[in-house]
Amino acid sequence: MTLEVDIRVSRGDFSLSVKSELEGSGILGVYGPSGSGKTSLLRSIAGLEKNVSGSIIFAGEHWLDTQAGVFVPAHRRAVGFVFQDARLFPFTDVAGNLDFADSRSRDAHSSITRERVIEALDLSPLLHRGVAGLSGGERQRVAMGRVLLSRPAVLLMDEPLSALDQQRKTQLLPYISRLAGEFGLPVVYVSHQLDELAAIANTLLVLDAGDVIAQDSISTVLQRLDISVFDRHNAAVSVFDGEVLVQNHRLKTTMLGMGEQRLTVPQVQAEVGARLRLQFAAKDIALAMAMPESISIRNRFPGHVMEVQEDSESAYADVLVDIGAGVLRARITREALQSLGIEPQCSIIALVKSVSIEEALPLA
Numbered sequence: 001m002t003l004e005v006d007i008r009v010s011r012g013d014f015s016l017s018v019k020s021e022l023e024g025s026g027i028l029g030v031y032g033p034s035g036s037g038k039t040s041l042l043r044s045i046a047g048l049e050k051n052v053s054g055s056i057i058f059a060g061e062h063w064l065d066t067q068a069g070v071f072v073p074a075h076r077r078a079v080g081f082v083f084q085d086a087r088l089f090p091f092t093d094v095a096g097n098l099d100f101a102d103s104r105s106r107d108a109h110s111s112i113t114r115e116r117v118i119e120a121l122d123l124s125p126l127l128h129r130g131v132a133g134l135s136g137g138e139r140q141r142v143a144m145g146r147v148l149l150s151r152p153a154v155l156l157m158d159e160p161l162s163a164l165d166q167q168r169k170t171q172l173l174p175y176i177s178r179l180a181g182e183f184g185l186p187v188v189y190v191s192h193q194l195d196e197l198a199a200i201a202n203t204l205l206v207l208d209a210g211d212v213i214a215q216d217s218i219s220t221v222l223q224r225l226d227i228s229v230f231d232r233h234n235a236a237v238s239v240f241d242g243e244v245l246v247q248n249h250r251l252k253t254t255m256l257g258m259g260e261q262r263l264t265v266p267q268v269q270a271e272v273g274a275r276l277r278l279q280f281a282a283k284d285i286a287l288a289m290a291m292p293e294s295i296s297i298r299n300r301f302p303g304h305v306m307e308v309q310e311d312s313e314s315a316y317a318d319v320l321v322d323i324g325a326g327v328l329r330a331r332i333t334r335e336a337l338q339s340l341g342i343e344p345q346c347s348i349i350a351l352v353k354s355v356s357i358e359e360a361l362p363l364a
């Protein structure tokens with residue numbers, strides 16, 4: 001099932017223009033600074049935006065075609081919308097919230113059953129709890145369950161984790177990638193946190209002031225040194241597919257494979273053979289011209305420099321290093337870049353200070 005979007009939204013000084021296609025059950029991440037048009041895009045797909053023109057086609061069905069005068073109203077689009085706040089019904093318990101959506105669902109023949117939703121989101125211990133006593137993360141899991149039970153064909157998520165602390169966010173991310181995979185749903189996921197998108201998205205669309213400035217597989221877009229919004233708050237990251245190779249229970253470490261490269265990290269709770277998404281923050285990569293001898297950083301990848309970009313507005317430079325298994329992005333000071341003479345083609349060792357690891361759909 002394909003979602004094809006080719007729209008313009010005009011509102012006073014602001015205008016949004018997006019042409020995008022989302023195929024199958026992937027997660028399309030939408031990233032951009034505040035006011036760049038992320039929410040307007042989701043609202044347009046959902047049929048909630050009035051000043052929209054162009055076309056939106058889902059699985060061959062025209063939801064919008066302004067030339068032909070077609071505008072399918074929001075309640076007739078098979079869309080589930082998860083918001084930043086959970087918006088649960090306070091007068092009933094978790095089961096009641098789920099039952100409400102289940103009973104009003106438009107498609108009882110869908111493969112999305114109450115049992116499968118409860119299992120995918122670990123909701124059984126919460127079913128008879130009142131809504132008021134739930135934690136923020138639990139509330140969002142119930143909200144996702146309720147939206148799923150309306151049996152959407154597309155899931156739209158607008159910063160669903162932004163009200164949660166970092167630990168809860170990390171706990172919820174695997175649920176979101178599981179939903180896309182298990183229920184075969186295309187998901188459009190909006191966030192202004194690049195690490196959140198890098199953890200789960202397959203493709204990434206970057207908006208800036210209403211324009212799409214990049215759109216491709218997430219690993220490709222994250223390598224673009226010309227996208228300056230990645231450098232705000234030192235957000236730039238790179239992502240790799242990894243596989244659990246060895247669990248060392250004595251030293252409490254896990255060895256992961258990324259292509260031919262090996263990486264040792266504090267122990268990850270996953271079976272040998274499990275595939276995980278590895279995310280490296282550019283600011284947590286150091287570069288050395290030769291293999292350092294006595295150093296506590298254990299993860300060192302020999303490679304060669306592909307591209308260098310100095311940011312003349314700041315102290316930093318971005319460097320892309322091909323390490324065989326993929327391309328690692330490093331952010332070091334311009335002072336270090338110049339004094340080490342780092343330039344394209346030179347051999348280099350990338351030293352990884354930390355990595356964040358998620359259960360996610362494989363990279364596109």
Ligand SMILES: Nc1ncnc2c1ncn2[C@@H]1O[C@H](COP(=O)(O)OP(=O)(O)OP(=O)(O)O)[C@@H](O)[C@H]1O
Nearest residue numbers: 011012014032033034035036037038039040041192
């Ligand atoms: N109801 C409205 N009336 C007038 N202008 C609006 C309205 N809603 C949004 N805008 C404007 O449209 C532009 C895009 O807003 P939008 O909410 O889509 O951006 P966003 O990327 O989701 O931002 P944020 O990350 O802050 O939520 C902004 O300039 C915003 O001020």
